[in-house]
Amino acid sequence: MAGFQTDESLLRNIDAEIKQLGRTNIIVVGRTGVGKSTLINAVFKEDVATTGTGSPVTKNIQKYAIPGTSVTLFDSRGLEMKEFKKIMEEVCSFIKRCQKNKDINEHIHIAWMCISHTSNRLEEGEIAFVEMISKYIPVVIVITQSYDEDNTLFNIIQQKFQDPKVIPVVAKEKSIRKGYPPIPSTGLPSLVKTTQELLPAAQQIAFLAAQNADFSAKILKAHGIVGASAIAAAAAGAIPIPFSDMAVLVPIEIGMIISITAVFGFEIERSVILALWGIFATASGASIVGLGLASLLKFIPGVGSVAGGIIDAAVATSITTAFGEAYIGILVVLFKENNGAKPTKDQLLAKCKQEWKTKQDS
Template identity: 30%
Template sequence: MTPEELNEKLLEAFKEFQKNVKKPRILIAGPTGVGKSSLINKIFGEKVSEEGKGEPITASVEKYEREDLGVILYDSPGCEIGNTERFKKEVLNAIEQENIHLIWYCIAITGDRIELQDKDTIKMFVEKNFPVSVVLTHCEDASEEKIKEFKEEINNNFIDIDIYITSAKSEHKIFKEELERLILYAIQKLPDFVRDAFISAQKVNLKEKFKRANIAIAEHVAVAFGTGFVPIPVADAPILVGNQMIMIARILYIYDLDSLEAMLTGGAGGGIIGQLISALGKSIVGNILKLIPGIGTIIGGVINGSVASLLTTALGEAVNFSCYKLYKEILKGNKNIKKEMENFANMVKKFAKDFFKNNKKAEDYEIDD
């Protein structure tokens, strides 16, 4: 198989995975003007609600869905005085009709107090056992005392509810850590079948992307080992039919580098995924297969399940680490993406070589955010 043929197959696998991935459904609730759009932009790097009007689900809930965004978002403007019962009925109907997975209820800390309507709405969610988190917004100018007062008032009304302090303007470490905590809680609460999409869409917690990719690798290694001693022609070994294709597609999807580039450059993105796949095809065909110990002496020109799992692990970890490093460079403000892209194939080869020659595993590397 030529690098070009492999590129085509990898790109097909990526597009197919992206098309069929299951997305989480998140309701962002709270009064108009509390900063819901800013929260969405901060987490997902997308001005979702500014792309145009959402699809009305009820009079109180609008749905925002885009093919290129890994989450489906719902907006509720909050409960107005004198409209409580109708609001509750419409929101509950929307949650059940749309199978909402998570609720983030936003309260602006710029107010004098937490309004009764906010408490009533949160109470409704809690009583129905919906996974709801309270997000305090506009916290950059709030005093520690005021933040403490708001938290205490919420905790006095609701037991064991998660509260997060956020700011769309400040880059202070505490707000970054709070968003990371919000993302981690969401991952824990979401069903596993939508976690790939959520972790892909979020631009806050890079470490969770790395961890999710490792989970994907382990799943595909198990599949590779499960092939037992089914003969696989050496000529096809770099891709091992569908399993490694899907694994690579999942890892690239989890990092969502095209979207990250578009977010940071203000453009439409330069097609990083396509460039990565091209680099991968050349590296796999030209280098990685040769690194497998004893590949030249395999009897009968076939690869068994043990070797298949070894190759899957090496390939998966190499792609994961390389994507992680590339993501870090882009986040650091490195606009010379072309240069980093040129280094990508070399990074993949290096990490694969570390695995085969030096027996380095995922736990041997240090990662940070």
């Protein structure tokens, strides 16, 4: 990267933060015909069975790695009543085996139990399955094909279970009668929100990055990342930092860039993060670590005057917040210009360079 002296500590910071990004593993179960594939494809905007890297892990469980993401789906064979007990035992045995792994990234983190609204009943086998699997992992009961407002099945499930969340969903817009408006897709944002809340913290970013049913969930998580980073910066600034020693904030800023970039669905590469930091630092010919944060001061009213002085907790918080929110704003504009589709990494870097230069010149 011309014009920048790459510091080894910066590279170590980048590598350390990348290692902290988790993987998310979801198991999807339900009877044949309940719409599992339709649901999966609607959430991830992928024909997962076609584009995913599929491989059998047991006789009744198929594994799909969603391309370009850190999410893996495990799809169980239809839970037909005549083989319900056998499949249930196999799925539970598989989950227990995964949970014994010391690496949390190899665990199964959540289950989506799909029950069709059209059945309007809860089978004994489905009850047994939810009760068994919820001993090991969180379960979201997804009432698929919820084409009308009859709440009978929803109420039955709510009365039967205390813990599992119940989300009615129409995964794909459906035409019922000719001449009548189609039934719109509903419930997917609720499923995304509920799933995120039930996942371990390390797995939330991977899931939100992969899902494409609710873009606002990515934005909300990104704001949360900024908030957490600002708190960390405040802690770092609790002991006033001489302006010349602002490099102590670099790991916080690097972690924030990586997490925000990841939650918007970009594959995280060291070269991309290094390029982004170089753009944001805009200290041509200088050390990235030494001067990377200095250029951020001009965006914060009343802070520029501290140059050469002291950075305290309030200023460190302001720097971090301004930096993070500016980056989120750039990403939102970029996705909008790309009609909601994920831009390429070249588009990301070009847009950041353009927008950051505009902010500096203004």
